[in-house]
Amino acid sequence: MFDAESITRLRKEVKRTTIENRWLLDQLLSEIEPMRHAAIKIQPRTTTSISLVASDGGNNRAEFNPFELQVVRVMDSHGVELLTKVVSPYTDLADLAAWHLDPARPDDPLGTLMRDLGCDSLYALSPMLNNDPEKKSPGWPLVYRDLCEWAVLYQLITRTHWGSDTLIVRDGLLRSKIFRGDLFVQMYRRIMETIEETKSRRRRDVFLVGIAKRTEVLQRYATAMSVQEIFPSGHPLFAAVPMELQQKAYKWPEYIRAPVADADGDSKEDPKFNIGSMHFVRFGSAQSDPVWTADLLHAQAADAQKIFGFLLGDAVEGFPVPFYPLCLQRADEHAHVVGLDMDILRDELAAAVRGLLGDGTRQKILDGLMLAYTDIASRRYS
Structure with missing residues (x-):
């Protein structure tokens, strides 16, 4: 966080830089001038x-x-x-x-x-x-x-x-x-x-x-x-x-x-x-x-x-x-795919990967990996 001295210094820098670049605002005001009476x-x-x-x-x-x-x-x-x-x-x-x-x-x-x-x-x-x-x-x-x-x-x-x-x-x-x-x-x-x-x-x-x-x-x-x-x-x-x-x-x-x-x-x-x-x-x-x-x-x-x-x-x-x-x-x-739709998408993806691995130990490893990827806490408190 900025301390009091840093804020004072920052304020001066912002003011100085803004004054130095005043010409840019004047240029933009000049460019937009032809639109002043164009609104319908x-x-x-x-x-x-x-x-x-x-x-x-x-x-x-x-x-x-x-x-x-x-x-x-x-x-x-x-x-x-x-x-x-x-x-x-x-x-x-x-x-x-x-x-x-x-x-x-x-x-x-x-x-x-x-x-x-x-x-x-x-x-x-x-x-x-x-x-x-x-x-x-x-x-x-x-x-x-x-x-x-x-x-x-x-x-x-x-x-x-x-x-x-x-x-x-x-x-x-x-x-x-x-x-x-x-x-x-x-x-x-x-x-x-x-x-x-x-x-x-x-x-x-x-x-x-x-x-x-x-x-x-x-x-x-x-x-x-x-x-x-x-x-x-x-x-x-x-x-x-x-x-x-x-x-x-x-x-x-x-x-x-x-x-x-x-x-x-x-x-x-x-x-x-x-x-x-x-x-x-x-x-x-x-x-x-x-x-x-x-x-x-x-x-x-x-x-x-x-x-x-x-x-x-x-x-x-x-x-x-x-x-x-x-x-x-x-x-x-x-x-947007959210909520129940996202749950369906995730489950279908997991089922497809599970089908590639066949039966046995590798499926159990996959199920554990899915739990690791799933942020239960964020779902509970979102």
């Missing part, structure tokens, strides 16, 4: 909303897990299981791709996405899923999880006949660097084709929005936005994030480049990692209420008022995170 009041609307969340082994890891098994589980806000797969860092990716592409599973979300994009392997879909033992990353299940979430989202939009106007909410921005080449933008074009067809033939609107609690651009400008009162008290508000601010916050220009070809035909790299139009949004009415970063589909940016109006009612009901879409919070709860 959100008008409430009603529509069907559905959310999806993918949960991976980082959240669903059993206490006793010698094979490092990870449960990839994509759920919606109604508790419907959309995709579940158990993998480990040692899973053969060729076998995994064959499982998803099996004709016996024509409705598998990842298989559907792979077929529509002309991919016959996971490596063809993402360069991060290399099956070569020399190049295979131990962290590939995280990439696989994200692909599964995008695949479920893609299937929801392109294969579902909605009976009413629908807003699909993704936990995270509509940007990704895990797809090979321009496959991400190809997926976006197929999504928009389906959305336009649904609107013209069935008179139904389908919208997609991604919401993120934390982003680099919001982290950079949060203080300046508050000081400049970009979102004054009184009403729920939203505002498009100028491209200049995004360029200053993100190091990689391809992460913010819009999914349209450059009109001037210059030699810039083709857009391939972003399908969203970035906005700041505050669903509460007080200046102190949280501000989130939201991505609308690039082609749906003109419908921002309608989309945020649809999302407003759900966000106001948000719990336990205030003013964060309730549908996302419910989907996240469904996706």
Whole structure:
């Protein structure tokens, strides 16, 4: 702990460093100035909303897990299981791709996405899923999880006949660097084709929005936005994030480049990692209420008022995170493997390992090892 002398010295150091870096605050205030009158009041609307969340082994890891098994589980806000797969860092990716592409599973979300994009392997879909033992990353299940979430989202939009106007909410921005080449933008074009067809033939609107609690651009400008009162008290508000601010916050220009070809035909790299139009949004009415970063589909940016109006009612009901879409919070709860579900997962894993060991002394050793791995005290007092 700091003693009295250390606190005094620390206080002086903090004050000195802050004064020396005052120029940075002035710069941020200047950069955010153009947004001072850009905020638009959100008008409430009603529509069907559905959310999806993918949960991976980082959240669903059993206490006793010698094979490092990870449960990839994509759920919606109604508790419907959309995709579940158990993998480990040692899973053969060729076998995994064959499982998803099996004709016996024509409705598998990842298989559907792979077929529509002309991919016959996971490596063809993402360069991060290399099956070569020399190049295979131990962290590939995280990439696989994200692909599964995008695949479920893609299937929801392109294969579902909605009976009413629908807003699909993704936990995270509509940007990704895990797809090979321009496959991400190809997926976006197929999504928009389906959305336009649904609107013209069935008179139904389908919208997609991604919401993120934390982003680099919001982290950079949060203080300046508050000081400049970009979102004054009184009403729920939203505002498009100028491209200049995004360029200053993100190091990689391809992460913010819009999914349209450059009109001037210059030699810039083709857009391939972003399908969203970035906005700041505050669903509460007080200046102190949280501000989130939201991505609308690039082609749906003109419908921002309608989309945020649809999302407003759900966000106001948000719990336990205030003013964060309730549908996302419910989907996240469904996706986590906890409580009885985790007990079932642990027991199934133990039974599978026990089956490999056969009868006799080794099974008893395994049972003792499982008790050693299980933290009984933490369960009792958690």
